[in-house]
Amino acid sequence: MKAPIDNPENWVDEYGDFLYRYALSRVKDPSIAEDLVQETFLAALKARQNFQGRSTAKTWLVAILKHKIVDHIRKKVWEQTSDKVETLFDATANDSVDARFNGRGGWNNRPAKWAINPTKLYEQKEFIEILYRCLGELPERQAKAFMMREIDGLSTDEICKALGITATNSWVILYRARMLLRQCLEIKWLGTEN
Amino acid sequence: MLHWMFNCKEVSEKVSLSMDASLPVHHRMMIAMHLLMCKYCNRFRKQLIILRNAIRLEKLPEDDPALAGSLSKSTRERIKKAVREAAP
Numbered sequence: 472m473k474a475p476i477d478n479p480e481n482w483v484d485e486y487g488d489f490l491y492r493y494a495l496s497r498v499k500d501p502s503i504a505e506d507l508v509q510e511t512f513l514a515a516l517k518a519r520q521n522f523q524g525r526s527t528a529k530t531w532l533v534a535i536l537k538h539k540i541v542d543h544i545r546k547k548v549w550e551q552t553s554d555k556v557e558t559l560f561d562a563t564a565n566d567s568v569d570a571r572f573n574g575r576g577g578w579n580n581r582p583a584k585w586a587i588n589p590t591k592l593y594e595q596k597e598f599i600e601i602l603y604r605c606l607g608e609l610p611e612r613q614a615k616a617f618m619m620r621e622i623d624g625l626s627t628d629e630i631c632k633a634l635g636i637t638a639t640n641s642w643v644i645l646y647r648a649r650m651l652l653r654q655c656l657e658i659k660w661l662g663t664e665n
Numbered sequence: 666m667l668h669w670m671f672n673c674k675e676v677s678e679k680v681s682l683s684m685d686a687s688l689p690v691h692h693r694m695m696i697a698m699h700l701l702m703c704k705y706c707n708r709f710r711k712q713l714i715i716l717r718n719a720i721r722l723e724k725l726p727e728d729d730p731a732l733a734g735s736l737s738k739s740t741r742e743r744i745k746k747a748v749r750e751a752a753p
Contacts, residue, residue, distance in 0.1 A: 479752055483745050488735040495734060496725055505736065509744045513751050533723050576672030582708040589715055593724040602719055620685065621720045627685050646681040649713050656716075 479516050486532050487512075493533060496596075497540045497603055507543060511536040525624075534622045541614060544607030571650065583657055598660055605655035609648060616641060617648035671695045676706045680713060 490511060494504035514535050515522075522531050573579055587595055606614055616634060619625045625633070627641045636644070671679065676699045679692055688696075700707050736744070 479748050480745050483736075483741055483748065487741060487744065491736050492725060492734060493723075501734065505740050505744075508736070509747055512744060512748050516748060516751055530723060537720075572672075572674040572677075576674035578673050578705050581705045582712060584708060585712060585715065587715065589711070589718065592715065592719045593722050594726045595719075596726055599719060599722070602716070606720075618720075621717055642682050642685060645685055646678055649681050649716060650677070652716055653709070653712050 479512065479519075482512055482515065482528075482532070486529055489529065490532060490536050493536060494540060497600070498543060503543065507536060507539045510539050514539070537622050538618060540603060541606045541618065544603055545611070545614070548604070548607045571654075580654075582653070583661055585657075585661065598656070601656055601660045602652070605652050605659065608655065609651055613644055613648040613651065616644045617652070620645055669695065671699050673699075673703060673706055676700070676703070677709055680706070680710045684713065684717065 487508060490508045491504055494507040495501060498504055498507065511532060515532055518535070522528070525531075526534075571579055587598060592599070606618070609617070612634070616630055619630050619633065620627070627638055627645075630636075631638055631641050634641070676696055679688060679696050682688065683693070683696070700710065
């Protein structure tokens with residue numbers, strides 16, 4: 472793993488194809504996938520100091536690519552969404568999370584059963600595709616905190632520093648992000664009750 | 666008020682929190698007790714873990730012809746050039 476980090480140009484030979492396929496699996500369009508790969512390498516170059524061997528170079532590059540993919544999807548979602556059309560999250564943005572529960576703290580909309588094999592998630596193409604779409608629709612701050620936590624594996628301390636928020640704040644943001652994502656997947660992917 | 670049972674709303678909050686911080690033992694026990702009785706919170710917890718694992722995925726589906734592509738030579742060169750020019 473040492474050589475590719477030392478010489479950024481080697482990254483392209485070493486990881487370019489994998490990143491390209493990864494991007495293609497999420498965005499479908501080859502020229503967009505190529506652009507995302509290039510952006511990933513350039514971002515990696517800038518952030519090279521942050522790569523401290525916490526993960527492999529490949530994992531590190533894929534993490535950067537995932538951020539780029541979600542950024543791309545977010546842009547697309549907001550371009551497509553005219554101000555007349557509500558996204559799921561516009562509709563729920565003003566709701567407090569409290570609205571999901573009744574006065575006694577029970578579920579108003581009970582979580583439905585998900586027909587998915589948790590050990591073969593990588594084969595659930597539709598599920599993953601909708602997950603990325605939902606991430607792109609999430610309010611930006613929530614998406615960012617969620618991705619820093621789950622993709623980059625940052626601690627909440629690190630997220631608080633990066634976003635300038637308190638610990639309690641970060642837990643609330645992550646909770647809301649998870650609630651919204653879960654709900655988005657349930658609506659777009661399953662569309663079933665109970 | 667003495668509070669020794671979590672409701673679903675509290676469990677949903679604590680389950681999320683447990684993914685980011687370590688909870689005191691009595692909270693963990695209260696969650697476990699609730700999960701024994703509540704299939705919806707159980708589902709919720711499993712689904713949050715699925716979300717976590719899905720977003721962390723690096724593996725791609727196997728045998729997918731749509732994903733057999735690779736960067737063309739010219740694209741590869743273009744990206745290398747961009748990297749070279751941006752390198753300090």
